[in-house]
Amino acid sequence: MNKKRVLITGGAGFLGSHLCDRFLKEGYYVIAMDNLITGNIKNIEHLMHRDDFEYFHGDVSNYVHVPGKLDYILHFASPASPIDYLKMPIQTLKVGSLGTHNCLGLARAKGARILVASTSEVYGDPTVHPQDESYWGNVNPIGPRGVYDEAKRFQEAITMAYHTYHKLETRIVRIFNTYGPRMRLNDGRALPAFLGQALRGEDLTVFGDGSQTRSFCFMDDLIEGIYRLLLSDYPYPVNIGNPDEISIKEFAEEIIKLTNSNQKIIYKPLPQDDPMQRQPNITKAKEILGWEPKISREEGLKITYEYFKSQL
Numbered sequence: 218m219n220k221k222r223v224l225i226t227g228g229a230g231f232l233g234s235h236l237c238d239r240f241l242k243e244g245y246y247v248i249a250m251d252n253l254i255t256g257n258i259k260n261i262e263h264l265m266h267r268d269d270f271e272y273f274h275g276d277v278s279n280y281v282h283v284p285g286k287l288d289y290i291l292h293f294a295s296p297a298s299p300i301d302y303l304k305m306p307i308q309t310l311k312v313g314s315l316g317t318h319n320c321l322g323l324a325r326a327k328g329a330r331i332l333v334a335s336t337s338e339v340y341g342d343p344t345v346h347p348q349d350e351s352y353w354g355n356v357n358p359i360g361p362r363g364v365y366d367e368a369k370r371f372q373e374a375i376t377m378a379y380h381t382y383h384k385l386e387t388r389i390v391r392i393f394n395t396y397g398p399r400m401r402l403n404d405g406r407a408l409p410a411f412l413g414q415a416l417r418g419e420d421l422t423v424f425g426d427g428s429q430t431r432s433f434c435f436m437d438d439l440i441e442g443i444y445r446l447l448l449s450d451y452p453y454p455v456n457i458g459n460p461d462e463i464s465i466k467e468f469a470e471e472i473i474k475l476t477n478s479n480q481k482i483i484y485k486p487l488p489q490d491d492p493m494q495r496q497p498n499i500t501k502a503k504e505i506l507g508w509e510p511k512i513s514r515e516e517g518l519k520i521t522y523e524y525f526k527s528q529l
């Protein structure tokens with residue numbers, strides 16, 4: 218009864234389900250909420266029997282009510298991969314705006330601290346490299362990716378407004394590309410796409426000439442950073458990601474080597490507004506949270522590859 222209680226929206230998703238695991242391990246009472254539009258109940262099936270865990274189905278953009286006390290809210294509900302938010306543009310805008318508003322209202326009513334999941338996409342196609350938190354970004358609001366990027370930018374703005382106007386305890390994490398077990402093979406992001414193609418014996422599809430860069434963070438590192446940020450007293454955005462940057466072409470070659478496959482790389486046109494480079498500046502996370510990633514891409518990829526193999 219004395220356990221701290223935490224609500225995790227998007228709790229049946231890739232990151233949300235790992236957060237459920239982590240907070241249970243730390244001794245919290247965890248309440249997960251999800252409408253399963255991109256999540257999967259299998260991600261939290263192993264927790265359903267526990268008496269310190271509960272799950273309820275609901276759309277956070279409509280309404281969110283949790284009886285009893287709440288100490289923390291982690292708002293992670295949102296389509297997160299381009300194919301998902303391009304398919305569900307209105308839901309994406311709603312969950313970043315109305316969903317965040319509902320969570321902030323609940324946090325205020327309960328006197329809870331809230332952490333919202335923002336993204337490196339707030340930097341858009343960045344003109345500053347690497348990206349630090351003071352950079353305002355380069356986003357096309359009416360382009361296809363704008364539904365996600367602007368939803369997250371609004372999310373940050375309303376969260377800061379609740380902090381300054383209502384003195385709510387808020388935290389904002391800007392998450393850079395994260396990967397690991399429980400990602401969906403078909404979610405369209407480069408890493409599961411490449412691993413899926415290699416596992417099925419298909420050629421790997423690179424969009425553009427492959428010179429665009431990304432920086433991939435293993436989920437255990439990210440979860441540690443989020444945990445530390447929640448418990449810190451820092452209300453402004455903090456980048457959490459792995460600065461180890463690689464071009465998409467080199468990354469495809471790395472996957473071919475890792476999976477010991479003979480596949481070729483084939484090239485297709487670059488989607489509109491695809492960012493050309495991505496690398497977090499993590500000075501703030503190091504200084505404020507004492508955090509930096511520990512798991513190399515080689516190690517993280519092996520774990521993820523084994524997971525995907527077991528899924529096929």
Ligand SMILES: NC(=O)c1ccc[n+]([C@@H]2O[C@H](COP(=O)([O-])OP(=O)(O)OC[C@H]3O[C@@H](n4cnc5c(N)ncnc54)[C@H](O)[C@@H]3O)[C@@H](O)[C@H]2O)c1
Pocket residue numbers: 226227228229230231232233250251252253254255256257275276277278292293294295296297298312316334335336337391392393394395396
């Ligand atoms: N994975 C990454 O690399 C990454 C990078 C930046 C930001 N993020 C953010 O982290 C969060 C989680 O991303 P993920 O990769 O785990 O994606 P995911 O799709 O696996 O998880 C999102 C979860 O939210 C749920 N959801 C969506 N809309 C909802 C709604 N209206 N009400 C209730 N539940 C809803 C989905 O069903 C799903 O379970 C998202 O907010 C995303 O924007 C992720």
